[in-house]
Amino acid sequence: MKNKSEYLADLFIGQSINFVDVIQRIQKIAEFPVPVFVYGETGTGKELCAQAIHKLSNRSSKPFVAINCGSIPDTLIENELFGHVKGAYTDAQSTSGGVIAHANGGTLFLDEIDTLSPKGQVSLLRFIQEKEYKPLATDQSFHSDVRIISTTNADIQSKINSGEFRQDLYFRLNIMDVHLPPLRARGRDVELLANYFIHKHCNVHHIPEKTIHPDAIENLHKYPWPGNVRELEHALLKEILLAETTTLYLNNIESQHFKQQHDLPQMKAIFDLSFRDAKEKTVMKFGKTTWII
Numbered sequence: 001m002k003n004k005s006e007y008l009a010d011l012f013i014g015q016s017i018n019f020v021d022v023i024q025r026i027q028k029i030a031e032f033p034v035p036v037f038v039y040g041e042t043g044t045g046k047e048l049c050a051q052a053i054h055k056l057s058n059r060s061s062k063p064f065v066a067i068n069c070g071s072i073p074d075t076l077i078e079n080e081l082f083g084h085v086k087g088a089y090t091d092a093q094s095t096s097g098g099v100i101a102h103a104n105g106g107t108l109f110l111d112e113i114d115t116l117s118p119k120g121q122v123s124l125l126r127f128i129q130e131k132e133y134k135p136l137a138t139d140q141s142f143h144s145d146v147r148i149i150s151t152t153n154a155d156i157q158s159k160i161n162s163g164e165f166r167q168d169l170y171f172r173l174n175i176m177d178v179h180l181p182p183l184r185a186r187g188r189d190v191e192l193l194a195n196y197f198i199h200k201h202c203n204v205h206h207i208p209e210k211t212i213h214p215d216a217i218e219n220l221h222k223y224p225w226p227g228n229v230r231e232l233e234h235a236l237l238k239e240i241l242l243a244e245t246t247t248l249y250l251n252n253i254e255s256q257h258f259k260q261q262h263d264l265p266q267m268k269a270i271f272d273l274s275f276r277d278a279k280e281k282t283v284m285k286f287g288k289t290t291w292i293i
Contacts (some may be wrong), residue, residue, distance in 0.1 A: 004030075004056050012045075013196050014189040018181045022049075029176045030056035035128075037113075038151040039174050044229030046151040047111060049178055054107040062106030065099050070115030071173030077120040081127070084136035087211060100133055105147045113150035113173065114159050114169045118166075148173060173212055183225040183232060191221045193229060197236045198248070208246055216250040223253055 030053045038046045054064045083098035132141045160166040
């Protein structure tokens with residue numbers, strides 16, 4: 001059986017100082033059953049980080065239950081969290097536990113916690129404070145021992161300042177934190193990851209092993225990778241499947257970089273506006289477009 005260091009080395013590919021610090025932090029905080037808040041841009045591996053914390057903890061034999069907070073309608077949030085008893089509503093033909101019950105003894109992973117509705121935030125805060133919950137249509141309380149790991153790619157402090165996210169809930173969830181660096185800040189890690197993904201997908205798709213042409217390595221570093229590691233993997237998969245030789249020239253990545261550089265000033269002009277002004281400008285531009293059918 002692999003030890004913790006070997007497990008992490010297989011799971012997380014990277015040797016940059018800031019990424020190694022993250023790996024060491026994950027290994028350390030996994031020991032303590034306290035809530036963890038994981039920060040990082042889209043595609044940086046936040047769920048992978050949460051899974052690693054669970055796997056390295058003494059809860060690893062218990063469930064790891066993940067939900068995306070933005071996908072739950074406000075009317076269903078308490079049912080999703082706490083479950084219901086038979087007859088709680090028209091379609092409730094049987095008693096069903098919520099994610100908090102399913103994760104008992106293990107880890108509850110709350111992805112995009114910043115999108116949780118105000119009602120959901122109140123319900124979650126009450127559970128964290130009392131360690132108990134009541135399924136819909138019953139006054140009976142149940143205990144559930146779960147470790148909560150939350151993630152966000154948003155500016156959570158701005159959401160707190162604007163009243164969109166409760167500060168008291170944030171304090172409860174942010175006992176420990178992990179900040180995942182974007183790929184553009186990880187230096188030569190992009191090459192290590194690229195070689196890893198090439199080897200992985202060549203094996204998966206049963207095609208000859210491919211390598212990156214030395215002159216194309218620069219493209220990996222030029223491109224800022226707004227979608228981070230996930231975008232890198234998808235871009236390389238496209239290159240692998242389309243390549244007619246065993247050498248990858250990464251022309252698609254180079255084209256994408258130049259397109260992004262061309263679009264960036266226009267995109268920045270929109271980003272600098274308020275939401276209302278940006279929406280109005282976009283709608284006006286759409287209205288002026290000439291459509292030829």
